[in-house]
Each structure stands twice: as C-alpha cells, then as structure tokens.
Amino acid sequence: MIMQELITIENLSFSYPDGQKALTDVSLGIYKGESVAIVGPNGAGKSTLVLHFNGILRSNGHVKLLGKPVDDNNLRWVRSRVGLVFQNPDDQLFSPTVFDDVAFGPMNMGYSKAEVEQAVKMALGLVGMPGFEKRSPHHLSVGEKKRIAMATVLSMSPEVLVIDEPTSNLDPRGKWDIIEVLKGLSVTRVIVSHDLEMVRELCPRMVIIDRGRVAADGNTADILADKKLLAAHGLAACSL
C-alpha cells in the first residue's frame, strides 16, 4: 500500500531577515498516519522547519500540503489541517480562560456555538483535562499548560498534529503524562524533541536535523543504535 503524503518539503532553504541561515536544502515527507520525531541540538533549525509546516514562515513552492503548494490564498485551509503547538505554552495560551483558548481555533473556523462547545469538550477529553474550562491559564502548572496547549489545536480536528518540544521543562511524571496523551491520539504526529526516551516510545521514524540540514532520516531503532551518528550530532549523552 502506498501511503498518502500529507506534507511535502522539497529543497527548502530559509534565512531569517537578519541574515541568520536557519535551513539549507531540506527535503522531507510526512505521510498520513505516521508518527515522526524531529530531533537535533539547540539552534539546529527544528522550530524554524516546523513553522514552515503551516505557513507561518513561507518560501513559495517548497512546502506542499496534500500536493497543493502552501501560499497566501490557502493559508486558512492549511492552518485548519495542520495543528501547530508552540514550544512555550505561555505563547500558545493567550486567553483569559481555558475555554476561550481551546475554542479560539474552532471559532475562527466558523463553527456554530454548539459545534464549538462540542469541539472544546472533545479536545479537553483527549488531553485528559475535562472540567478545566473555567480556569485561567496563568494559574496552571507547566504540565497542565502543555496539555491545554495541545487541546487548543486538537479542537480544530487537524490532519497533522505538530508539537514543538512537548516535554521540555517537565518533571518525569509530567513527561509520562504527556507521552500517554500522545500515545492515545490517532492523528498523524510530528514531534520535535531532544528527548530520545520519548522518541523511542512514540515515533517509529526519526529525522535528525543539524545546522539546518537533514542529517539522518529513518527507522528510530536503527538510528538510536548508531552511537557514532548520535554523537556526531550532539545527541549521545543519552544512556539508553
């Protein structure tokens, strides 16, 4: 069976306006139903790459969603299909209550009131936090914030869930809570992380990014077994 390619990236290069080169000639495909890890040292360009997935950063023609190039005219559609969770939950959660935040996406998609309420309930259920609707984000713990941040994009029922560092700043318990939540989801997942333990648990496929280039792309077990490769990209300190 040929798997459907959801996100296609071809020869993508990107520099920030200040001249900082962040991505060089990256090619990558994300297929329907898979769970991919994007791993790399700090400053490798992971977040920059992920921001291209839903058109926050754009380089025309190099990124395609379901075969259609991402451009100014289909951004709305792209963003309803690709759910992007940012690295810092304090950036992701900007509303006075959890409900408002989780409802923000569906409301922008033009859902009706009943549909919005339904979507919020579903999303909070998926991340294991039903009943948190009335709380305000700044009184939540980091782990809770991270889970609500996931709910804010799950409520739009995206085709692909892209999460930047879901377990950074979490204690082991919080981390395993997140892993359990991610395991329970059935959408296509792209997970950016340094956490090889989680990668092994969740992602059969793994992509190493270093200095803006794809350094490896393949089976997680194979790559994790290749200590020399890991060491070359600053990922070896892990004693798995």
Next chain:
Amino acid sequence: MKHSFIDQYSNRDSLIHRLDPRSKLVATLAFIAAVALTPSAGWLVYCLYFIIIAALILLSRVPLLYISRRSLVIIPFVLLVAIFIPFFKEGEVAFGFNIWAWHLSLTHNGLQLLWSILAKSWLSILSLILLTSTTGFASLLKGLEQLRMPRVMVMLLSFMYRYIFLLTDEVMRMKQARDSRNFGGKRLRQMSIVGNMIGTLFIRSYERGERVYAAMVSRGFDGHSRTLDRLHFSRLDTCFITAIILVLVCINLFNLYY
C-alpha cells in the same frame, strides 16, 4: 512564581455571584453615577447609599475585612487631590490658624465638600470592589464586550490580564540576575543598567508579542475576534437591575424633597 488573583473570591457562590456580569456592570455604573451626581449637602443620602452597598456586600459573602482593607487604598489618592479644598473654598470660616507669617483658614463649605468627596469615592470604590470580587475577570470582559465596548479595548484588557504576571516574573528574574552579579557602583552606572533592563524587557515583550501572534494566526486568526455568547440573562437579573434602579431613583427623589 505564584501570584494572587486580581479577581480574588470571584469563584465563590452567592446570589450576587450568580448574576449576569452585564447586569452587575450596569448596576455598578448606575450606582457610581448616582453617587457622583448627588449634591454634596445630603449626608443622609450617603448613609442610604452605604446601606445599599453594605447589604449587597453581605449578600455576596465576600469577607468584610478583605473589602474594607482594599477600599481604604483609595483614600490617600483622594486626599492628595482634595486636601486643599477646605482652604480655598469661599464661605464662613470654621477655624483659622497662623503658621509664621501665613494665616490659614478652613471654611465650613470647604470641609463639607472634602467630606463628601471622600464619601463619594469610598462608596464608588466599594461598589467596584464588590463587582470585581464577585465576577471573574473573564466574564467581566465578556460582559463588557456584550455591552458594546470596542473589541480592541476588550482584547487589550484580556492580554493585559493574561500577561501582566508573566511580565512581573520577567522583571523579578532580571532583578535577581542583576543583584546576584552584585549591582552597585556609581549612580550613573546604576541608572544605565536600569535603562538596559527596561530596553531588554521591551524587546522581550515585543518578541513575545510576535510569538503570540504566530500562535493566534496558526489557529486561523484573521484580525476579527469572534466570541460566543455564553452569558445568560435570567429573571434574577431583571429583578436585580430593576430593584437597584428603583432604589437609586427613590433615594434621589428623597434627596430632592427633604
């Protein structure tokens, strides 16, 4: 870091808590308008106002100590502005005294005016504290929006509510970092360090703004804020509003004729 709530006690339950934020907003505004427009003569009228607000506070079951402590915060500000009124107001002199070459005199009219300004501002602040400690900030924003306050203002307030604590955290962390590297030295150097800190804070806030905007855009934000109408105006609200307005009108009629 842990922060106190701006809207402490707003998640309790009482008759007042259950009212729709819109009716509370309207009632508060009506109350403040009535208090502010009352002529300064009738002290009995202030007592009546006080009875109303005290009754509502009792109904709300918010601790009295908390409300009275918070309400006193306003007094110094009012005094700062109004303390000179008794000296300047024309009229019958209550008493006078000499400081060196100056002769100061206080007038009855002036004292009465000072007193009524104090009473008015205290009553107004009491009603505002009652409003904010019985209504969550989020529902207050919803109420303002439904009452046709411009969307931009509502969003501004909502971002302020969400990020003010993060900003104070950032300032605290910067202060700690500075102090742990032994902040001292000449006055001028101190000033320039504080200047740098303010600059850094501005840049960080600006960058955060960009990231928050990216997060909004990622979820389909296109410049129009949309909200759900989840408020519920019940019979209780109708009764409450009518009662408050009636009482305020009665007090003013009473004031007019006696």
